[in-house]
Amino acid sequence: LGNFISLFEEHIKLKDHYASMVDGMDRILNIDEFYGYFRDAVIKNPELTLDEFLNDISLQSDQDQIEEDAITIMSIHAAKGLEFEHLFVIGLEEEFFPLLGEGCNMEEERRLGYVAITRAKSNLTLCYVDSRFYKGRRKMIDKSRFLGEAGLIQDTSLKITKQAAFKKGDLVKHKIFGIGRVQAANKSGKEYKLLINFGGNKKEILSSFVQSI
Structure with a gap:
């Protein structure tokens, strides 16, 4: 198999086939890497057959290289x-x-x-x-x-509790805007005026319109 790659490229001209493509250089580099891997395998085992080589690489995966x-x-x-x-x-x-x-x-x-x-x-x-x-x-x-x-949880519903006071960092739920995080909380009469970040969309909302999670 020592001369297989040279003979293969000489007759098939695989790299010439990809040379004119937009991503041709990347493909050619991949081919060269494969050729190099093949030559190394032959050097390590001169008795290696083509069937053995193809069978070996078909059983390999990226997982084999992970430490x-x-x-x-x-x-x-x-x-x-x-x-x-x-x-x-x-x-x-x-x-x-x-x-x-x-x-x-x-x-x-x-x-x-x-x-x-x-x-x-x-x-x-x-x-x-x-x-x-x-x-x-x-x-x-x-x-x-x-x-x-799987019996891992008893209740799949979101648990919500009422909260008398709010502070920066609290997670809250709004019926329209969904879940957000309190950025600022200021006392306003009997409730709080909250600045809430709903996934990048900030809203000022009275605390009576949200529930704490």
């Missing part, structure tokens, strides 16, 4: 067959996980949920939020039904 102390970010699909000592699953909210709407396959979503939580060896952390800034506005969202189905 033990690295943090890996990947989709659930990419995590199939892998396991991690410490695992964080994020986005456990309705409409995100599971996806809802036309074309949604709930059983497939549920199966992916099972795949996700079974990737953990020692520690599993499931994460969700009460609202997201989505498509230009702050939107209240419910916790994923999967949390309830």
Whole structure:
């Protein structure tokens, strides 16, 4: 196989094929990297066959290059067959996980949920939020039904408590603007005049129109 790459390029002229393309240089660099990897493999094992080489690279993935102390970010699909000592699953909210709407396959979503939580060896952390800034506005969202189905939570509704006083930093909920954070609170008669940041949209609202979270 020592001369395979030279003969292949001489007859196929793969790099010439990509040279005139807009991203041709990037493609050629990738080809050169592959050629270099192939030559190194032959040097390390002169008895290597083409079938063995192709089989070897087909079984490799980016995961093989990750060191033990690295943090890996990947989709659930990419995590199939892998396991991690410490695992964080994020986005456990309705409409995100599971996806809802036309074309949604709930059983497939549920199966992916099972795949996700079974990737953990020692520690599993499931994460969700009460609202997201989505498509230009702050939107209240419910916790994923999967949390309830798994018996991890008893109540998927957002817990709201009444509060007599407000201060900077408090999280509040408004019926129209959703969830925001208090930027300033000034006493105004029997209630407070609040400056609230709703995902970048600041509003002055009396405290009687919001609820503390």
